[in-house]
Amino acid sequence: MLWRLHLRPEPKNEKTHDDVVSYCINHHIAGIGWPVPAEVSSPEAYEQAARVEYGVRVASIPFAQDPIIGDYVWARDKNGNYYLGCIQGDWYYSNDPLHLELDIPNQRACEWIKVGSEENVPGKIVACFRPAKTFQAIYDPLMESFSKWAFSGDANKKFSATRSSQEFFRFIGSDDCEDIVGIYLQKVKGYYLIPSSCKQTTIGYEFILKHSITSKTAIAQVKQGTVLLDDRLHGIADHVFLFCTEGVVTADSNDFTVLQAEELYAFVCQNKKILPARINYWLEFLS
Numbered sequence: 001m002l003w004r005l006h007l008r009p010e011p012k013n014e015k016t017h018d019d020v021v022s023y024c025i026n027h028h029i030a031g032i033g034w035p036v037p038a039e040v041s042s043p044e045a046y047e048q049a050a051r052v053e054y055g056v057r058v059a060s061i062p063f064a065q066d067p068i069i070g071d072y073v074w075a076r077d078k079n080g081n082y083y084l085g086c087i088q089g090d091w092y093y094s095n096d097p098l099h100l101e102l103d104i105p106n107q108r109a110c111e112w113i114k115v116g117s118e119e120n121v122p123g124k125i126v127a128c129f130r131p132a133k134t135f136q137a138i139y140d141p142l143m144e145s146f147s148k149w150a151f152s153g154d155a156n157k158k159f160s161a162t163r164s165s166q167e168f169f170r171f172i173g174s175d176d177c178e179d180i181v182g183i184y185l186q187k188v189k190g191y192y193l194i195p196s197s198c199k200q201t202t203i204g205y206e207f208i209l210k211h212s213i214t215s216k217t218a219i220a221q222v223k224q225g226t227v228l229l230d231d232r233l234h235g236i237a238d239h240v241f242l243f244c245t246e247g248v249v250t251a252d253s254n255d256f257t258v259l260q261a262e263e264l265y266a267f268v269c270q271n272k273k274i275l276p277a278r279i280n281y282w283l284e285f286l287s
Contacts, residue, residue: 031104
């Protein structure tokens, strides 16, 4: 099983977030907060005490109960560094004053490796850090296989993957998907992208384009994962391009074009020289 852990401690007595991360890495533990006043020695006893203390099923309860030895867990510090850990032991609760100061009373033995920045992490994993939930499972066999391979550190053993559009779009990030669509529409469809339109405030679409011959405008909506797209973008531009890596797209108008993953993947394979380095990195990784 694969997990994602948000490192969001509330350390005390001038201890910092960096202190918590450093302690966990150097002492080979995965830790999480939600202390309880009672003496607890089992996940069941902790759940009972935590429900009394907090009134809800806080994230430390599944952290205590669900992972098993050998599971992998991804974490990220506030500086954007990603870490991959392998659970080495069962849950235990620590009343050590230092652990309470660091806000990590719930602990598991865990070996960590530093993976680095977002550039080195599959987009599917990065996307799992968007939800606010502190601890959650990642239900993706491909990402679990990648995590096992990455943790092994065996540079001579190549990661086994089938080079397909489905796997490719799970390894690249959401920004990469937008780059591919933008470059594709310019090179293949004859549009020019208007850079000033690429703003986060335009929630419904990623950017505006203008056709080099007809001068007609277009917008592109790009989503990663199993996100439901629809055609509620009528009237914003002359044409709308929709792309979702895994979701369901509904568009029954001639003013809408649904871009297919296979078509974009073929474009990527044939146009490596004009693509950003990060996209080519994952393309080569899967080749």
